[in-house]
Amino acid sequence: MDEYRDEQARELPELEAMKEYMEDIPIPSGIDATIWSGIKAGRQRRRRRVFSRMAAYTACLLLVVSVASVRFSPEVAAYVGEIPGLKPLVELIHYDKGLELAIDNDFMQPVALSEVRDGIKMTIDGIIADESRIIVFYTLENVDGQKSVVHFQGVRLTNIKNMSSSYGSAAFEEDWKIRQETIEFQPEDGTRLPDTLELEMKFNKVSEAATTDTVWHFSIPVDKAKFEGLKETYDLNQTVTVEGQRITFGTMTVYPTRIGVEVNYDPANTKKLFYFDDLRLVDERGEEFSSIMNGVSGSTLDENRQVLYFQSNYFKKPKHLYLRASSIRALDKAKREIKVDLEQKKLTTRPDSQLTLKDIGTSADDGQGILIFELKNDNPLDQDRMYSLFESNYKDASGKSFQSHMTGSSGNGSDTEYEYYIPKGKYQSPLTLFIQDYPTRIHGDIDLKIK
Incomplete structure (x- = not known):
């Protein structure tokens, strides 16, 4: 930690002066060693299990992916080297070529x-923002x-309504020292950002x-002059058919931090189309800008309409651009309901x-029921x-609706275990769950010219 602080002091002398304000809060007395030991033991037992809270934002499809090796383009590496203290931050977004381009074009604040x-x-180290996205x-x-x-x-941003968010790690282990993370906010269309984010x-x-x-509360200044009005719009309005399923690509909007493509699924389709495996944008040089895989990957407008998000090529200004894909995860609509017989502990559909x-x-922590699938x-x-x-x-069988707020998954290879938590209560068996994504597919080459 001392080495890190020395490096920060060398790199950020002008910024360190702004960081001197701090407030020490005494740690109150509290839980005893027995409880602490139990917490540690529980965390050890679940170390290999990945848990997630189901988002309350039904408009968002959230995908959180771990960030591994760090590689930058030469241009981004050179730009980062010129601004003290930015390199550790840019490492957090190396997975997104569009954000690298944004930083290379002076978009970091x-x-x-x-x-x-x-x-x-x-x-709060910095932000990247435009009219579509705040990181x-x-x-x-x-x-x-x-x-x-x-x-x-x-x-949350307390001075902006109707703002969804996503973030990376939700918990830090007991021996943690320094953690750098990002939070992504997605304003609703038409939301005008204020001069300060609360x-x-x-x-x-x-x-x-x-x-x-x-x-913690922070008032973050926003330089809106960096991004206001920076967007390009294309009306695609092209329909394709893949294994009998009709898909229409509507408006595409290009922002500095991401690209949004409106996708409409024909209500008469016999299958529910979940996600494209390999939908990407390809320019005349063959360079691909793929779907966003760490953060908000899409927004649901209604049952048959989505906006899917891609890494942005705003600063590339391609001469020609194509939208391509070859497979889509999909399932017959009649097969989306899963029925769980609680007494017999089996699936009836x-x-x-x-x-x-x-x-x-049953969860030992709070008594919730756990449905364990493989x-x-x-x-x-x-x-x-x-x-x-x-x-x-x-x-349940009476038709009453409920909400699960946590799922878990573990395992690797061809066998994966999933846990679906249900609140304590009296249910009429069977329970009906609804498939949200599943590894069955339809295939067909999509190749649309955008410009």
Whole structure:
């Protein structure tokens, strides 16, 4: 940590002066060692399991992917080298060529606002923003060196209504020291950004000494002159048919941080089309700009309309551009309902033999029921893919609707286990769940010329 601080001091002398304001909050006494040990043991048992809270934003399709190796284009690397302190931030978005291009074209807005609360220093490092998307870069430092488990509990912009968000890691393990993360905000169409973003972030910290909830507030200035009016619009209005399923591509809007393509599915289609496996934009040089795979990948307008998001080529200004794809994950509409017999612990309806019900259990933490499924899938296209199998809403035999707010997944290779949590209550069996994504496909070459 000392090495990191020395590097920051060398790189950011002018910004460090802005970070000196801090507020120390004493850590209250609290949970005992027994509870702390139980928390650690529980986390060890679930170390290999990936959990996610189902988003309350029904308009968003969220895909969160771990960031691995770091490689930049020469242009981005050179640009980063000229601005002190930016390199660690740009490493967070190396997976998105459009954001690299945005940074290369001076789209990063440094912020450098810091506060210390409950032994944790939070710094809002910078933002990238346009009319379609806001990405906030932040750093957390464990300045008191105390072992703790930190949970991200929520974030919002208090001065903007109807704003959805997505973020990366939701929990930091007990031996964490420094974490750099991003938060993405998506304003509704037509929302005009204010001159200042009022950011509120909530964290829960569990240590041997105490359990505390901490809220940070930051006022982040926004240089709107960087992006206002920077967009290009194309009316595609082209329809294709893949294995009898009709798809119409409507308006495409190109922003500096991403591209949005409106997609309409014919209500008369016999299959529910979930996601394109390989939809991408290709220019005259053969360079591809693929779907956004870390952050918001699309927005649902209604049952048969979506806006799908791509990495942006706004700063490339291609002479020719094509929209291409070859496979789409899809399922017969009649097979989307899964019925779970709670007494017999079996599936009475399912899409195929790949999906089975392994068990029905109970969460030791809060008593929720857990439906444990297994999905067998050896398709090479799904080698590194984790499916969000079910929608959050489900119903029982009486027709009453309920909501699940957490799912889990574990395993690798061809066998993956999925956990679907249902709140405690009395249900009339069977339960009906609804497939949200599934590894069955339709195939056909899509090749549309945009310009």
